[in-house]
Amino acid sequence: MQSEMSVSLWRGGEDGAYVTYKVPERANQTVLDVVTWIQRNVDSTLSYRFACRVGMCGSCAMVVNGRPRWTCRTHVSKVAKNGALQIGPLQNMPIIKDLATDMKPFFEKWQSAKGVFEPSKTRHDPIEEIRPDTPERVAADAAVECINCGVCYSACDTVRWNGDYMGPAALNRAWSLVNDVRDSGQAERLQAVASGGGCHSCHSHQTCQQFCPQSLNPTAAIAGLKRRTVQAYLKGDLKK
Amino acid sequence: MNVRLYLWQRMTAAAMVPLLIVHLAVIFYATRQDLTAADILSRTRGSVAWALFYGVFVAAAAIHASIGVRNILVEWTPMRHRTAEIASIGFAILLGVLGLRAIAAVVLP
Ligand code: SF4
Ligand code: SF4
Ligand code: FES
Numbered sequence: 216m217q218s219e220m221s222v223s224l225w226r227g228g229e230d231g232a233y234v235t236y237k238v239p240e241r242a243n244q245t246v247l248d249v250v251t252w253i254q255r256n257v258d259s260t261l262s263y264r265f266a267c268r269v270g271m272c273g274s275c276a277m278v279v280n281g282r283p284r285w286t287c288r289t290h291v292s293k294v295a296k297n298g299a300l301q302i303g304p305l306q307n308m309p310i311i312k313d314l315a316t317d318m319k320p321f322f323e324k325w326q327s328a329k330g331v332f333e334p335s336k337t338r339h340d341p342i343e344e345i346r347p348d349t350p351e352r353v354a355a356d357a358a359v360e361c362i363n364c365g366v367c368y369s370a371c372d373t374v375r376w377n378g379d380y381m382g383p384a385a386l387n388r389a390w391s392l393v394n395d396v397r398d399s400g401q402a403e404r405l406q407a408v409a410s411g412g413g414c415h416s417c418h419s420h421q422t423c424q425q426f427c428p429q430s431l432n433p434t435a436a437i438a439g440l441k442r443r444t445v446q447a448y449l450k451g452d453l454k455k
Numbered sequence: 456m457n458v459r460l461y462l463w464q465r466m467t468a469a470a471m472v473p474l475l476i477v478h479l480a481v482i483f484y485a486t487r488q489d490l491t492a493a494d495i496l497s498r499t500r501g502s503v504a505w506a507l508f509y510g511v512f513v514a515a516a517a518i519h520a521s522i523g524v525r526n527i528l529v530e531w532t533p534m535r536h537r538t539a540e541i542a543s544i545g546f547a548i549l550l551g552v553l554g555l556r557a558i559a560a561v562v563l564p
Contacts, residue, residue, distance in 0.1 A: 373530070376529075376530035376531065377529055377530050379536075409457060409458035410457050410458075411456070411457050411536070413457065413458075415456040415457060415458055415460070415461035416456050416526075441461070444458045445458060445461070445462055448458045448459070448462065449462075453458065
């Protein structure tokens, strides 16, 4: 007989509860496979998000046994506790339904941290040559592989405590752009991340870094922003 | 916390490190040498140096602590930012007044 495991899923909105399902145990299944099995075989009204299933799109993040993870790249065998899984929606974001959260505040903070590339050239200019081994490009590259999954944002205590805090992903993005020599929006960006909910609210817990599935280090990026904004402030480049 | 508060908190922390070391050394010295209250007062009364030393110390401590308290209030209580700001300014003034009173008591002739 095939063995089964017990999987609790968050059902409902903010006032929902965990509901336990029996799921057949298979070799090499991911947490996302388990959620999909329940949706296909037990309850088709289960809501959750995924797209690529190969760790590129960043849409499948959930809290698995208390820790935020990318579920398509997380093997059940690595995270199950005594054959049991508890899977909930990401924290620090409003729950829409079941495992789907409203990521609007997360992405709005990318905007307020000026995480948008501001070109300094037009399409009529020749393409600028950027050497990959310059210190600026090395620093930009170190932060650039973010897949916007929200895992770090869900793991960050400061985000939970302070609703204004931009959070690790948005600030990590800002740091990548601060080091991008082609960008023309640096003054506004430094101004934005030096303000109330910006980089100086970070407590350097490094939880973001510990859970980032891309092995990025938002803590180091934020430390870089702290240094850069202090220099700009002392030089009088920041308003107020 | 914005860059201005961040910088003030770090700068006052840095300023307090040497002040704290001297402060502890003085306590250690006074107890080791069995200095009485009268001995201590005879050295501090009218001393501009000690007044300045502890004046700077009190100012740094009041600024440093109140920025920290502001963060705690913002992060750990449902208080609005403006209210937390006012409460922490009040706390800074309280620390400043208490500290300066204590200094006045030992340095005024
Ligand atoms: S290091 Fe900063 S951003 Fe990362 S989890 Fe801690 S407070 Fe959040
Ligand atoms: S920094 Fe890492 S954990 Fe945070 S959103 Fe980007 S990929 Fe996800
Ligand atoms: S489904 Fe795309 S990263 Fe998991």
